Amino acid sequence: MDRQITVFPMPKTGKISLVVAPRGVVQTLMSMLATLAQRGRVIVLDGGNCFDGYALARALRRSTHQVQAALKQVLLSRAFTCYQLVAMLAELPVDGTPVIVLDMLSTFLDENVHFTKRQRLLANGLNLLRQISAGAPVAIWARTRSSPVGDEDRQLLIPLLETAHDIWELQAPHTLEHQLPLF
Amino acid sequence: MLEFTGWLLDLFEDPREGLVLYFIDEDGARRRLIYPFPVTFYALGSDVELRALWRHLSNRPREITLRRTQRMDVFKRRMVMALAVTVQNPYEVSKVFRQTAAHFPHLEYADADLQVSLRFAAKTKAFPLSRCRVVADEDHKLETIDILEDAWVLKTMPIPLRIMTLSPDVAPHHARPHYLKAAIGDEEYHFDLQTWRPLLVNLRALIQRYDPDLLLTDWGDTWLLPRLLQQSEKYHIPLGLNREVGRGVSWHEERTYFSYGQIVYRGQQIHLFGRCHIDRQNAMLWDDYRLDGTIEVSRITALPLQTASRVSPGTGISSIEMLTALREGILVPWQKQQAEMLKPAADLFTADQGGLVYQPHIGVHKHVAQIDFVSLYPAIMVHFNISPETILPDPQGDNMVPALGLAIDTSQDGLVPKALRPLLEKRIAMKKYLASKPSWDPFRKNFSRRASALKWLLVTCFGYLGYKNARFGRIEAHQAVTAYGREALLRAKEAAEDLGFEVIQLYVDGLWVQHPDKTQPADIEPLLLEIQARTALPISLDGIYRWVVFVGSRQDKNRPVANRYFGVFQDGSIKVRGIDARRRDSTPFVSQAQMHLLELLASKDQPEEALPEAIAFLQERLRALRHRQVDLSDLLVRQRLGRKLAAYRTPSPAARAVLQLQSVGKEMRPGQRVPFLYTLGRPGVFAWDMPQRPNPQAVDVARYQRLLLRAAGIVLESWGWDEKRLTEKMLSDASQLKLPTLPKPHPEKHGHQVRRLTDSQASHALSGP
Structure with a gap:
């Protein structure tokens, strides 16, 4: 995946960028994060426990010697429930700091919470993101799964697609079934 | 006026009488008391939102009382304003709360979904199976209850529980049971499972006669009680499983969940009223701490015995924390909102x-x-x-x-x-006691099981601190x-x-x-x-x-x-x-052999002295395996089904066994352990719970040999016998013994010499680095 797509357009204030892609996109997102971190503070909300600190450090090292300083610019918080994710969004400082939400839908696939409740919470979260995006760049990654959780993945993705201004949909590259003959 | 000393056996909400409590009186009587017990949950939000809720609920003054109050929010580290919603009958609280949360989804709630036993313990200090002094009025309404032993005492008075065990003659998922065994004390009865009417009549008579406090069953949750109830309805013969008249049993659905990265399956549950039901096959850690440990968990967590027997240690810890919070006047959040602090990525490392x-x-x-x-x-x-x-x-x-x-x-x-301190102190005291007493100490077994229950609670409490739903x-x-x-x-x-x-x-x-x-x-x-x-x-x-x-x-x-x-x-x-001897997915054949090798090594002053015996033992085990003399049940592998069948790209052996079961109409859920044999050809496994018997000739002997020699190699490797060397010696030409140390025989006598070689001589010949 990261061999095919190496750069996303940087998120812009006033817009919500959405990347719909499988897990392999994390490396690329860390590269984008590295670029943002060298410009200033950036907030990362991780909804799928998928923040890869080592990949970020590697991406930073490719362009700066000040890796530690850049790592300190990335402020991270992980959500393990949909309640937590929405609570985090509600508490974010609105000061123009770019916000990246990783694997936003993962916590909303929690079978322990009634589906309509999750839909409502997601709508709340997207409202908050709209408000934040008015003063800061916002990018969201929605992870696609190889074995979707029933129809819920799709139903939860729809409001995200409706909210986003730019949408990047990436698919995992097709793997060859077998080794091609040399001649 | 009624006064007695006894043990609180069970308590539950009742639509008419509030709270119902069952006691075991120390004079032998069983007593049913009632207790009007209003319970309160809290709503938190802005003044405007709380006022709207107040308006919404204030038209039900007989059922609900409302007041503004301040309560402690530990996450905010201060008192917060809340609307206290007090529901007169605890039976109604979950309904009132559900309706409220549906109407006011934006509010936060606390103390909303707590077990009534926790609320009762917080108010009265009396917990399930506590020994207490009870006073009730002439209408059997509880007036006072004073505990005589708190949950932290080491030596407790034994509870005179009347226990009836019920178990089918064979595991129902494996084969069709033929009879039901009922036992009370030394008496044992067998009931034919093909003739339901006499079974129901006799079982009902037994239950009436002995009036057990505890039904201890095997597969009672998942097979026995559902069938008994079904047949009881069919033949119109009520069994009286509940002591509480007029109540049906309480069904709890089966479920599958993740715990510590593993998928776990819990079968459906059947709870009784006024009497307890524990299914030993569905109880948590029963093999580890039995009834003694389960009683300990019930007392410490303030969960009713039949609940305590089925919940994970994490739920147990959660109950202890919630009980502490209730006693301290701290809000127990319904849904925890509090998330991780924003921190620099560098700190994560x-x-x-x-x-x-x-x-x-x-x-x-x-x-x-x-x-x-x-x-x-x-x-x-x-x-x-x-x-x-x-x-x-x-x-x-x-x-x-x-x-x-x-x-x-x-x-x-x-x-x-605050919640953990007494638990930790009790565990340390029990460990000290066990370390100081001889093996014949009469309290040893009881203490050891209770200490094990405490250990599991303590082991879990750390993980629970980071658990998303804690x-x-x-x-x-x-x-x-x-x-x-x-x-x-x-x-x-x-x-x-x-x-x-x-x-x-x-x-x-x-x-x-x-x-x-x-x-x-x-x-x-x-x-x-x-x-x-x-x-x-x-x-x-x-x-x-x-x-x-x-x-x-x-x-x-x-x-x-x-x-x-x-x-x-x-x-x-x-x-x-x-190693294999400890792993749950090892076959008994392999794990027992590995343990035996260890025992052999342990029996000598110098472990290397045991090598000839160890090699001979392995030869004997392999011989038994090849000659189909190993009991098939000792070759069983028990693996957990890690996901739904459809989610497998390449089915694991467990998944292939489940596919076999599915073909005969037996369903397995993710998290369940599947017993199977490795067999020759496709699909390479034979599910143990298939209706037909496995063919011993189809057993994949070579595979079990590899497993055995791998396990043996782990143990013997440090003394020069790794898996490779063991395999070379035992499976290739090891049976054609070379006899370099023996004098070169006359050609005519050669065969004679070989025939006379004893097993121990053979093992000596094989030993050495």
């Missing part, structure tokens, strides 16, 4: 490290002392006051967490330490515990090295140390004192090994693996970790 591991030196080590911190993580939580509300984000004061940019507020006891969990508190743990282990290592010991392995809460002159427990005492002085945490000597072997990884035997070892203590007892 230091914060998210887990326990400290120092890889072992591979091979045999003699006179190694194993020293363990006693319940390290709970002890850290208690000693350093780690709780969600005591974590301070800004570095300040002297109570900085090692290596993390966090501090601990020690100005007042945290909720979690009401009082917080990731920073979780990280602080491991940070203190790493620091404690490092200090222990330094103390050991300062006293001249060599450290062989460090593993999270234990260290293995060696000193050529310090080989007796008394020699280790100064080290224990030194570590305790440097860490302020309790530590104890687990034992001194005569020898211990740390084995390498399966992929690369030169690469050390933490916590994979076996050894023999000075008292002859064997300890194993991470």
